[in-house]
Amino acid sequence: MTHPHTANADPREIDKFSELAHRWWDPASEFKPLHDLNPLRLGWIDGIAHLSDKTVLDVGCGGGILSESMARRGARVKGIDLSRKALQVADLHSLESGITVDYEEIAVEALAAREPAAFDVVTCMEMLEHVPEPASVVNACAQLVRPGGYVFFSTLNRTPKAYLLAVLGAEYILRMLPRGTHDYEKFIPPAQLAHAIRHAGLEIVEIRGMTYNPLTQIYKLSRDTDVNYMVACRRI
Template identity: 60%
Template structure:
């Protein structure tokens, strides 16, 4: 199958790959929100220790390592190979065990369907040509009774103002050109794709940034950044 990937997007992430683990670098927001993402996952999934977890679009491994440190057996996949190299090197330095693979989610779904207790796909969907295909793959990869976690950016005027004008141009939290507002995804769209993939939507939660305190927090407002938790129903 042809890869569901935008080579220009991959090139952007690989260009900054050496800075993945710099907490003040271009991926600083991911370092800042990672504790919130991790706590959100464990709040809904329960303790990750001993669980098989797949991190789709793992990049440099920020979330993958954090989940492994919580005791999960983590596999991280991505198509940005320089980013994967950095992830692997950092794991060697820290002694954290993560299995990194350069493979598309759709290909892995054909190879190993239903193999994971938890599947995470955070900050990836807005960077691929066919996000619905990734959602279907994640639904296929999780075992019955397992959980899938997505995060992305809503598509509306407020999201454009905050995520692009604010974050990229005014506050410079992200490099300019990180996002294309046309690729943002409305919660209803993500929910529809998830249900078509056989998932049951359990929760949607917003993620907000306060420029005065320079801190992030989870909230009920899903108008800009949001996370979604879904479950693959048990087979009866």
């Protein structure tokens, strides 16, 4: 399946998540980590950007877990993705839940060209490590947010600890994720992401790590950015 919207997409990555699309909203499925993580990231985003009555874009929204939860907080949410199957699942769940989200199959770069500075808040969570050119996504997100608006990213650090926990641990030992979900070579050190953020005209507001306890199955905010981390930015 080809995706003419942009060259900054790996068809194998899109197809990988498309094959699992029907399981997005099963909290016991391969997407359990996203369901477990979502309250934490939602609370962090809302605490900084105050989502109520804001116009929000969720980049790489998948089946809509974060998109719907932001809409529940009173935001007007648009979710974009290049997986048609995931978006169909998101649309169906939106109808079932009664939570309105506007979903569209379009690349973030194409939307930035069409609707620059159209959003108060842009989120791009757990996506950068799945695209060939993360800096292109960062730049497009910066173009899409209004001056003074917030952009949020989350990704995985490229450290031995991240390989041990996010790849070997999560995919092979605990089997929380399907094997091959992550490519360690695509993990992004915070300094690399920070450089792309500043180059795009954004200023960093906060960087927080996320830690996971496999015994309690609970995620917590942390200063430890060795594995999962989130960055809050503001457009200058």
